[in-house]
Amino acid sequence: xxxxxxxxxxxxxxxxxxxxxxxxxxxxxxxxxxxxxxxxxxxxxxxxxxxxxxxxx
Amino acid sequence: xxxxxxxxxxxxxxxxxxxxxxxxxxxxxxxxxxxxxxxxxxxxxxxxxxxxxxxxxxxxxxxxxxxxxxxxxxxxxxxxxxxxxxxxxxxxxxxxxxxxxxxxxxxxxxxxxxxxxxxxxxxxxxxxxxxxxxxxxxxxxxxxxxxxxxxxxxxxxxxxxxxxxxxxxxxxxxxxxxxxxxxxxxxxxxxxxxxxxxxxxxxxxxxxxxxxxxxxxxxxxxxxxxxxxxxxxxxxxxxxxxxxx
Numbered sequence: 001x002x003x004x005x006x007x008x009x010x011x012x013x014x015x016x017x018x019x020x021x022x023x024x025x026x027x028x029x030x031x032x033x034x035x036x037x038x039x040x041x042x043x044x045x046x047x048x049x050x051x052x053x054x055x056x057x
Numbered sequence: 058x059x060x061x062x063x064x065x066x067x068x069x070x071x072x073x074x075x076x077x078x079x080x081x082x083x084x085x086x087x088x089x090x091x092x093x094x095x096x097x098x099x100x101x102x103x104x105x106x107x108x109x110x111x112x113x114x115x116x117x118x119x120x121x122x123x124x125x126x127x128x129x130x131x132x133x134x135x136x137x138x139x140x141x142x143x144x145x146x147x148x149x150x151x152x153x154x155x156x157x158x159x160x161x162x163x164x165x166x167x168x169x170x171x172x173x174x175x176x177x178x179x180x181x182x183x184x185x186x187x188x189x190x191x192x193x194x195x196x197x198x199x200x201x202x203x204x205x206x207x208x209x210x211x212x213x214x215x216x217x218x219x220x221x222x223x224x225x226x227x228x229x230x231x232x233x234x235x236x237x238x239x240x241x242x243x244x245x246x247x248x249x250x251x252x253x254x255x256x257x258x259x260x261x262x263x264x265x266x267x268x269x270x271x272x273x274x275x276x277x278x279x280x281x282x283x284x285x286x287x288x289x290x291x292x293x294x295x296x297x298x299x300x301x302x
Contacts, residue, residue, distance in 0.1 A: 001096055004107035006172040013111045013165040017118065020157050021270065027153075028277040035284035042291045047298075 064143050066283045073280045080273040087266035094259035102256065111169040113260055116244070117267035118161040122190060123225055125155030125271065129197075130222040133215035143279075145211035146286075148218060149201055150278035154271060156194035163191060174238060182231035183239035186224060193221045207286065 003010050095113040102109035129151045135144025166184070167177040178184065197214055204210035232241045243251045250257055 002107070003110070004101070006106065006108045009168045009172050010107060010110050013114060013168040016164045016168075017114045017161045020161050024154065024157055024274055028274055028281065031281045032277065032284070035281055035288060038288045039284060039291070042288065042295070045295075047291045047295050 064141060066143060066146075069143060070280055070283060073276045077273065077276060077280075080269065080276065084266065084269040084273050087262065087269050091259060091263040091266045094262055099256050099259045105173060108169055108172055109256060111165050112256075113263045115162060115165040115169060116260060117264040118158045118165065119187065120264060121267050121271050122155055122159035122162050122187070123228060124268070125151050125158060126190065126194075126218070126222065126225060128275075129155065129218045130225075133218040136211050136215040137219075142286075145207070145215075146279050146282045147275070148211065148214060149207075150282050151275055152194055152197045152201070152214075154274055154278065156191060156198065158267070158271070159187065159191040159194060163187060179238050181237040181239055182235040183228065183237050186228045186231050190221075190224055190228060193217075193224065197221075207289075 091113070095110055099110070099113070101107050105112075129148050132144045132148035132151065135141045136148060163184075166187075170179075171177050197217055200214055200217060201210050204213065229242075231237060232239055244257070244260070252260065
């Protein structure tokens with residue numbers, strides 16, 4: 001596959017897009033693990049969702 | 058079960074748990090097919106040469122940047138009119154995704170513009186209105202961070218989102234209303250696309266891949282936000298209990 005005389009621009013564009021997408025994926029995964037850890041920690045201390053008002057989600 | 062029943066945070070969590078693996082798989086397959094088409098099937102453009110391959114990420118990113126704000130505007134109505142907690146969650150979690158897609162659109166557009174136009178940037182109506190969209194995304198994210206109470210922040214963000222929706226038709230029709238260096242619409246236009254099918258098909262596959270990516274990330278980010286609000290609620294309960302003791 002020949003990207004021609006402007007290969008640098010094409011590679012740079014795909015590199016930036018890949019970096020942004022991978023950052024978003026990492027953000028979602030790391031955030032999920034962090035929230036699960038915090039919830040588990042609170043529940044271990046006996047603080048559960050029972051009797052929490054519905055509006056508080 | 059009617060679709061509205063899934064607008065309950067607990068049901069939404071169980072739904073995402075079941076659907077997310079399928080969405081991840083579909084997104085990966087769509088990107089695999091799209092990138093293969095973009096690099097090994099689509100021919101070089103007779104004017105742009107190989108740089109046309111930048112369009113396969115630039116155009117879908119631009120569409121998604123606008124789609125995100127549209128989703129946020131619908132969510133904003135859900136927040137302001139029906140005061141639904143999931144609408145608020147959808148609005149908040151779409152903003153970073155929209156900012157990221159708009160950023161990709163701006164950067165890849167610049168990288169395409171340098172070899173094709175001879176410049177990374179011009180202050181024409183299309184480029185400037187997309188830059189304004191990006192700045193609005195950042196403003197919205199900043200607004201969420203300035204208020205601790207998610208309900209108050211949600212209402213303020215919803216109003217700002219609806220006001221900002223004015224920019225969407227400006228972006229879309231900027232190339233018609235003003236004399237711009239940016240080309241006119243060549244896919245979503247009356248009279249059909251003007252792009253040859255050998256380039257249009259890979260472009261549409263990449264657009265599907267980007268859309269699936271957005272749906273997947275948005276569902277996952279919404280799940281995270283629901284969990285974050287549960288953590289906040291439990292911490293408030295803990296603080297209440299400590300005060301009462």
